[in-house]
Amino acid sequence: xxxxxxxxxxxxxxxxxxxxxxxxxxxxxxxxxxxxxxxxxxxxxxxxxxxxxxxxxxxxxxxxxxxxxxxxxxxxxxxxxxxxxxxxxxxxxxxxxxxxxxxxxxxxxxxxxxx
Amino acid sequence: xxxxxxxxxxxxxxxxxxxxxxxxxxxxxxxxxxxxxxxxxxxxxxxxxxxxxxxxxxxxxxxxxxxxxxxxxxxxxxxxxxxxxxxxxxxxxxxxxxxxxxxxxxxxxxxxxxxxxx
Numbered sequence: 001x002x003x004x005x006x007x008x009x010x011x012x013x014x015x016x017x018x019x020x021x022x023x024x025x026x027x028x029x030x031x032x033x034x035x036x037x038x039x040x041x042x043x044x045x046x047x048x049x050x051x052x053x054x055x056x057x058x059x060x061x062x063x064x065x066x067x068x069x070x071x072x073x074x075x076x077x078x079x080x081x082x083x084x085x086x087x088x089x090x091x092x093x094x095x096x097x098x099x100x101x102x103x104x105x106x107x108x109x110x111x112x113x114x115x
Numbered sequence: 116x117x118x119x120x121x122x123x124x125x126x127x128x129x130x131x132x133x134x135x136x137x138x139x140x141x142x143x144x145x146x147x148x149x150x151x152x153x154x155x156x157x158x159x160x161x162x163x164x165x166x167x168x169x170x171x172x173x174x175x176x177x178x179x180x181x182x183x184x185x186x187x188x189x190x191x192x193x194x195x196x197x198x199x200x201x202x203x204x205x206x207x208x209x210x211x212x213x214x215x216x217x218x219x220x221x222x223x224x225x226x227x228x229x230x231x232x233x
Contacts, residue, residue, distance in 0.1 A: 031219055041204055042225055042226075045221060048219050102148060102210060109158050109159065
């Protein structure tokens with residue numbers, strides 16, 4: 001059973017296109033996150049949602065829009081893709097913001113390549 | 116300023132050597148959590164350990180051990196008798212939990228690439 005799943009695993013697209021990455025967790029967690037890992041492996045948070053409520057919205061271009069239809073899903077939509085958006089995007093979940101066991105469990109990542 | 120510093124960018128060892136990965140953190144919060152994650156060549160991020168700021172006991176899990184020292188703001192990770200399968204990028208991370216801090220935000224270090232040669 002996959003705890004945190006992401007689709008697709010690989011995404012190759014042209015500049016200017018719009019694309020979405022889906023994330024689902026079956027851990028019963030309340031909180032979900034999106035991270036971006038750049039070519040130098042640096043991981044930085046983009047967004048977090050707790051029970052479908054936006055908690056963290058880092059300095060991310062407006063072209064990136066997260067959507068959480070329910071607490072088990074957090075999708076990431078990207079408009080007008082640019083070359084600099086090429087990266088690995090990780091979804092993660094944790095039991096809850098105030099839980100003492102707040103380790104985050106990560107999905108397998110989506111490698112986005114913008115040509 | 117970086118909240119988590121992993122000064123070692125790359126480390127190479129030969130199998131069966133012990134290796135220590137350094138992590139230094141910076142926070143004003145009294146309640147915080149520290150983590151180590153492993154990212155093998157396959158790319159996924161694997162949770163290894165969580166430590167809270169009130170628990171300075173060292174932890175051992177098989178060949179892995181962690182040394183948390185608040186006095187030096189360090190949370191170092193030692194692999195004993197390293198194996199080729201330990202080759203990965205290892206990330207140290209910090210989460211702050213005092214009132215007013217943004218709960219759930221993980222600050223990652225830049226990672227240490229560990230290569231274990233046969």
